[in-house]
Amino acid sequence: MSANAELARLVARAQPRFRTTAEFVEATLREAILTGAIAPGTPLRQEELAETFGVSRMPVREALRQLEARALAEFHPHRGAVVAEISATDAADIGAIRMALEPMALRLSLPSLTTDDLAQADELIAEMDGEADPGRMGELNRRFHMTLYGRAGHPRLLALVEQHLLAADRYLRFQFAALGYHPRSQDEHRALLAACRAGDGAAAERLVMEHVGEAAEQLTAFLKEREAG
């Protein structure tokens, strides 16, 4: 069996409201990879993808190159592209990047946060409380974080942050499996929001760094054990 079934569903659902075919293909594949709909290591055959998407090979190749630049696919010359592998060290890598970027984003954003932003973050926490589906949970978590960082006004920084929040989502089901993620994470979310509300930048930065760091550490340990076993 190859890339598909699941992917075909995503293709069907994806809205044709993209500027170009290549971007439509890229966005759809990216989502499929990030959500795990296409497993790591899966070959991404051009002809097959072209047929699945109902397009020619060229936009597919452009999309694959973009995925490569985002570290979501790997190219092996004359052997084609495969979905980038996941690993304990990769998870640690992403965790380190998040621990570096997110406190900075928060620092830049905090002074400009509005009461509306804080209220929205509050709502997102509440929504997460009742959420069991990992995919939906990942999205809510991402929106919570991005809401707090959103006023930073540094588009490149924010794009990187979001990209790595998304990258972290590839590990979401392991995150859940690593146990205890949900409730402790929610406590940390609340503490973080409280610090933001109080305008305590130093505390907020520390909390977000710990929040990300602890999750990454748990996850990495879990994956290491899994790889060893």
Next chain:
Amino acid sequence: MSANAELARLVARAQPRFRTTAEFVEATLREAILTGAIAPGTPLRQEELAETFGVSRMPVREALRQLEARALAEFHPHRGAVVAEISATDAADIGAIRMALEPMALRLSLPSLTTDDLAQADELIAEMDGEADPGRMGELNRRFHMTLYGRAGHPRLLALVEQHLLAADRYLRFQFAALGYHPRSQDEHRALLAACRAGDGAAAERLVMEHVGEAAEQLTAFLKEREAG
């Protein structure tokens, strides 16, 4: 285990000569953009580039998509790609990212730095002393920083750091114009190296953050004034 480590080194050094045409085009264009050989805002016409490189349009398009993913080019549907603009806010953006990432990279790398690494960093500082050419200066500066971060062992993080060191190079000639860059920066390099040599992680992290931050601040102020004038 077999055909020894020595061979592995030779293989690794038997340098890539690009794997594909698309990668050759991408690397060349990237360098041209980063060094300023192609000015911001310049249209990147496919046909023209294809002819210049002596290739067809297909690898050119793949290369352009990769440049887009690296924020070095912007696509405007049906109007083509242009070299990404530079601005004071963009410089500040890159500065913020570097201030976040580089201390983290240094923290992870410092414990594993060898005396060879430190000696090489020393040499690079000495080389920079006698250097007047901005392009060469940028390369030496980049190598100095990457030498210190190189043992971090987090490939994604290091790739991001290098990418933004390169991105900063787009602003190099303004960096020089903003004055005082060279001598003060060299003092900071020496102080940073000393802290690394002493194994004082906290100080090293602080120094690198200040080093990056001050340069970015000066540069941003210079560009703001220039944009206003």
Next chain:
DNA sequence: CAGTGTTAGATTGGATACAATATCCTGGCA
């Protein structure tokens, strides 16, 4: 039977030609 050619098939990488489409520019017209 391990190890080494050899060959066939599949897939990518790239070139070329052409059709479709969106943007910009310009010139005529109210």
Next chain:
DNA sequence: TGCCAGGATATTGTATCCAATCTAACACTG
């Protein structure tokens, strides 16, 4: 002047074709 129709231009996407090369299976050799 203002505007709008339409052509020039460029990009976007499709359809083929071909060369390079990777994989795998098989045959050969010692």
